[in-house]
Amino acid sequence: MAKKTIKAPNEAFTGSVAGVRFEDGVGHTDDENAIAYFERQGYGVSSEPAKQPGDPDAKYPAGDPSDKWKKDELLAYAADRQIDLGEAKNKDEIWAAIKPGGTPYKGVTTPDGKALVNDSTDPKDGEVKDQQSLPVQ
Incomplete structure (x- = not known):
């Protein structure tokens, strides 16, 4: 697996989580288990290089x-991914148009459009569920 950039929820975090070293909230790993854990826990996971100060x-x-x-960051992200923002003009409206599915669960979408998610906080829980069956929070 290719190396992924992991962004911690706390941008100032420096330390280790799941065997990955973070500096100022950013870490890198190609460990599939660690990546799955970070995705379930709501960390930002990307193949893109992290934004560097002054870049x-x-x-x-x-x-x-x-x-x-x-x-401006939300607008650039939407433009790069061709996300239709509709009539969104302010930051809150743009965020509402971008945020994935309006749900706290992280997951994937099958080719036929079915949302599959893992709602567990246990890093060893690999059970995947249909998003439609999960409670709305």
């Missing part, structure tokens, strides 16, 4: 978008 080409941080991103 003029970085339009937005690595990983999944969050409501902590600035409006």
